[in-house]
Amino acid sequence: MFMNYLDVKGRIFDIQRYSIHDGVGIRTIVFLKGCALRCRWCCNPESQRYDIETMMVNGRPKVYGQDITVREVMETVKRDMPYYSRSDGGLTLSGGESLLQIDFAEALLRAGKDLGVNTALESMGYAKYSDIQRILPYLDTYLMDIKHMNPEKHKEWCGKENTPMVENAMKIARSGQVKLIIRVPVVPGFNDTEEEIAAIAHYASTLPGVNEIDLLPYHSFGEGKYTGLNRPYPMGNALPPTQEKMLRLKAAAERGTGLYCQIGG
């Protein structure tokens, strides 16, 4: 006898309601805990480890990480139904890398579809493609990060090579089952040159059905969290890219690719 998918348990570290800048309409984001990468600029360091941990927030300790069933998550998600229906919004999974908890991610998206709302996933595609295939039927929009085209540099800044993920992007695109949008965090010293951005955009333009690429400027929102976790901040005093630079990179991404490029999610 199969377990009811609503009883599947997973580990999250936050649920954020009224998210209005990721995907269509008013959304609720469920943040799954645990990540395969360790990107230096990561603004959610509390998302990286699967273990439940304690972070200091405004001088008080706060526990991050909670084991929860799909049913319980949906209790919260359901509360904003009137806003999803008015805005075509819905449920977004983020992380961490949600695909590392594939049973949970699949069940959450399936529950989202049961509600009839729009579903989205923010992910690097770090998983076996057979796992990714399990979620595609329940997913409307795949917001996929491609951070760099050079495997070595990717490994140096994120801890792992990007080859499997780049390959997965092509497979997802070819499946034709979801709307795929490529997102690039623009990080100073890592990928903030016109050549590097153009390389990613070029690859994105070869993905069937992909017509949008988003450039997300680096910000230091996460800095305080590193302190709260008693970890050094890997980005030091790096400054966010200027608006002028972002516009130049946008032009580089659009040049010859036919893609629409948006700054910010």
Next chain:
Amino acid sequence: MNNFDSTPVEKSERIGRLVKHLFHKMPEIEAARAELITESYKASEGLPETMRKALAFDHILENLPIIIRPEELIVGSTTIAPRGCQTYPEFSYEWLEAEFDTVEHRSADPFYISEETKKRLKAVNPYWKGKTTSELAKSYMAPETLRAMEHNVFTPGNYYYNGVGHVNVHYDRVINEGLRGIMAQTTSALLKLKVCDPEYGNKKRFLEAVLISCNAVIKYAHRYAELAKEEAAKESDAKRKQELLKIAEVCSNVPENPARSFQEACQAFWFVQQTMQIESSGHSISPGRFDQYMYPYYEKDIRNGVITRFQAQELIDCVWVKLNDLNKCRDAVSAEGFAGYSLFQNLIVGGQTPDGKDATNDLSFMCLDATKHVFLPQPSISIRVWNGSAKELLIRAAEVTRTGIGFPAYYNDEIIIPSMESRGIPAEKARNYCIIGCVEPHVPGEEDGWHDAAFFNMARPLEMVFKNGYENGEEASIHTGDIGSFKTYEDFKAAYKKQMDYNIALLVNADNSIDKAHMERSPLPFESALIDDCIEKGMPLQSGGAKYNFTGPQGFGIANVADSLYAIKKLVFEEKRFTLTELAKALEMNFGKGFDVITAKETAEQVARKVAADGGEVTPDLISNAVSAVLNMELPAEEKQRYEEIWQMIDDLPKYGNDVDEVDEIAREAAYFYTRPLPNYKNPRGGIFQAGLYPVSANVPLGGQTGATPDGRLAHTPVADGVSPTNGKDLHGPTASCNSVAKLDHADASNGTLFNMKMHPTAMSGEKGLENFVSLVRGFFDQKGMHMQFNVVDKETLLDAQKHPEKYQGLVVRVAGYSALFTTLSKSLQDDIIRRTAQGQYR
């Protein structure tokens, strides 16, 4: 295909100059009206009150100095000084004399007053001794009512000291038929009077007073026509000369006769709006559905090529400027409760027609744009939202919200219309509703709603339960038993209900006493002429002449009461973490968090009274010793720690505003404690009471009169406003907060509810930001929320949020591609967002 043109029209340069002139100096108090009404009243002693009012109105309008301000297209000013105010000694005057020397320098709404004006007012004011509405009202009140008011359970200050206002009149009839049309109706009513009618005398005099009053307004307009002609003759600029001649032509035709053009319709509207406020000092005289009754004139002129859309927009903008030329000086305490020189002239666009179709037209957009052009607090612009509202209109409204001006307020037809129907208003009239003042639904031209009848502080009866009705050693309310005697949560709740019921009955007594005083001393024939069925009944509005009569006092502090009841239920009775007696002590000791100056002052007064009562001498030393003793009082460390523990336990509980059903259910019940008893009471005009749940800005001063409450609120800090969650206690973002508020029974508060929400402009940036904002409003309204307004925060607010994060925990800002709670961001990022706000980069 839309049946409207929503293209924005450019702002005329004239408007900027009109606004600049209006604000080139501080508002001033003038004496002319007070002198004129006193002269007239001295001469009319012995005549019936309605007739005296009409004669005085005529005398004032005949002699009040008039002025046409530079470049005005719409004329009519109540004072020579821009944004000045006249005084209304027939309602009350003593407070102003007492504040003569402080009114110019007070923090809320200061007014300049010259020595000359003080002298002139001092000369006429004494005539009114013993003749004001407020004195008569006070003489009608029960002793326990006066006592409850002294103890600040409620305050009916508004109509106690001023005219009532708070109506919407038949602007449409004056524009369409002219005052001559209304006078013809009056004459025919006079002819129909039967000599054997027992009310023959009253009716005849009232109808005659109506004729005098309408005629007075016609003559007043003619004075402006003459003045415009004179100024035209002197004018060297050819363009302005033409404008002045046009003004002369307009004012000699309206409001006497039907308007022939859009400009005449605007001018007729304005004379009605202005002279009504000369007749009495009531505020919240609300233009209502301006886009509806003005539209035929706009449409005709545009169709016939008489004016361009640019000219029409300029005229609307001019009306908006004039709405800011009217002003009112309130006493210092009321000024804090109504801060911002506001006259609450509510003007509403959109919504449905009486037959239930979408009412959006060109003017709906142009009115919203006028607010953007003029960027002033008047009119209080509002928008009606229903399932068939044009999306373009909502997006345009959102654009105005994003400017940070705090307008428009959004109203939900889908709950307001059924709510009005439940009070006996027929469907087609309810569909035509407008809003009065802050948030009060109203039948245009047919209702006397007495909407702003009192502020009732729902947290005070709660304090009375803890004090068993005693305060500062005096009896202040009924006795509901020693706080230690309640064995169950239900017992406690029953005691609170008793305190509420008792004080609500006193509130009714206060309002009805004031109502009677206005009926007897302040019938208003001009206002009455413009509201059905006063002429047909031969009865002033103040005697019940309107078709629909209500009294709408407003309660506030639901969030505090709800969170308090939840804390008591949970921590005292379910988990037994502390007892009610212990909690009572913690409240008295302000949770061990120290005492403020107000407590010190109260204690010092108590000591002084006691010493005086015992025959001792009250010296400055004695007072200052008492004050410093309270301020420096040190509790034993253990006791202090226990109170802080109690505070922490309370603080850790979920609060109203977080979409937690258990708490929100209690909030719904708390609102019922106020809304349900009221409709059982009647007013002297033949109507019933109906509750509102909104505070204007009185939650701040009245919070200053409220001790610590069991929700963890410290003594004398503001009480929660309207139906909004306590500031900074809604931690799960706008949708959670909206869901909590939507769980209240808004329809039962048929006098209106008010929900304030804070927004940062970055959360509304771009086209998508506007769309998501509209979806938020719609999602709240789909769940039967009634009203919503947005405080788009500015840089100063964010700076304050850095200093006092505890007050701003629910504040959402857009960071970079996503939104976050401002207080959770790092200092440097906060600084960054503050810089962005300052630059307006995301607008």
